[in-house]
Amino acid sequence: TAVQIAESVAGRRRIVRHVGSAHDQAELGLLIDEAHRLLADDQQGTLDLGITPAVPSAVLIPPAAPTGLFAGTDSASARSLVPRPRVVKTSSALLYEVLAGVYAGLGFDVVADEVFRDLVIARVVEPTSLLDVDRVLAEMGRVSASLSTRKRTLRRAHAGAYRDQVATACFRHAVAGSDVSLVLYDVTTLYFEAEKEDDLRKVGYSKERRVDPQIVVGLLVDRRGF
Incomplete structure (x- = not known):
């Protein structure tokens, strides 16, 4: 919107001065005030242009109140109540539970x-040394027994005939699931x-021609591979 000062001479309008162009109501009000100032004269009254300048106004919007579980607290304190999540540790607990x-x-x-159960599960997951069982069980979220306890467990397994008990359980499982009319058998040495x-490790015939103490390992499976 252009704001100009003009005069009428013999019925014709002549622009005396171009005050400026307004792009909004606020600028229009300022330009009209400037035109009034230019037209002001001590010898004559104020020229009435017939335009009422619009007073610019703005609506002040207060900041939004913080929303959350705790009313009346600022956002900084609210954020401090709920810290950023972080990963403390990870473990394969599901793997241990399945095994x-x-x-x-x-x-x-x-x-x-x-x-003994933990030693068996750790051996299935990763066939490592007895000393490294701590790490394997820790990765599954378990706390391993001390090294001395693990060594005593192996001696207890030998003295308590754990092998015979496990073999009996395997036979019962195989008979309950299928027949044992056909089995496959093989042996090797370690x-x-x-x-x-x-009492467990003896020097004997070795396919690798070694003279170290060894054990004989036998594998017996049914027709399903168990």
């Missing part, structure tokens, strides 16, 4: 020894880098 369920389902819990023999 423990299979262990019990096969009837191996007839050996009432939790440390040697130990030990200097002396004991």
Whole structure:
């Protein structure tokens, strides 16, 4: 909108001065005030242009009140009540639970020894050393027994005939699920880098022509591969 000062001479309008162009109501009001100032004269009254300048106005919107569980607290304190989530640790607890369920389902819990069960599960997950069982069980969210306890468990497994109890449980599971009219059997040897023999490890014939103490491992499976 253009604001101009004009005069009428002999019925014709002549623009005396161009005050400016307004792009909104606020600028229009300022330009009209400037035109009034230019037209002001001590010798004559104020020229009435017949236009009432619009007073610019703005609606002041207060800041929105914080929304949350706790009313009356600012956003900074509200954020401090709920810290940023962070990962403390991860573990494969589900893997342990599944293997423990299979262990019990096969009837191996007839050996009432939790440390032995954890050693078996750790060996299935990763065949590592007895010393490294701590790490394998920790990755599954378990706290391993001490190294001395694990060593005593192995001696207890040998003295308590755990092998016979597990073998009996395997046979019962195989008979309950299918027949054992056809079985497959194979043997192999595992040697130990030990200097002396004991009740379990003996020096004997070795396919690898070694003279270290060794054990004989047999594998017996039914027609389903169990």
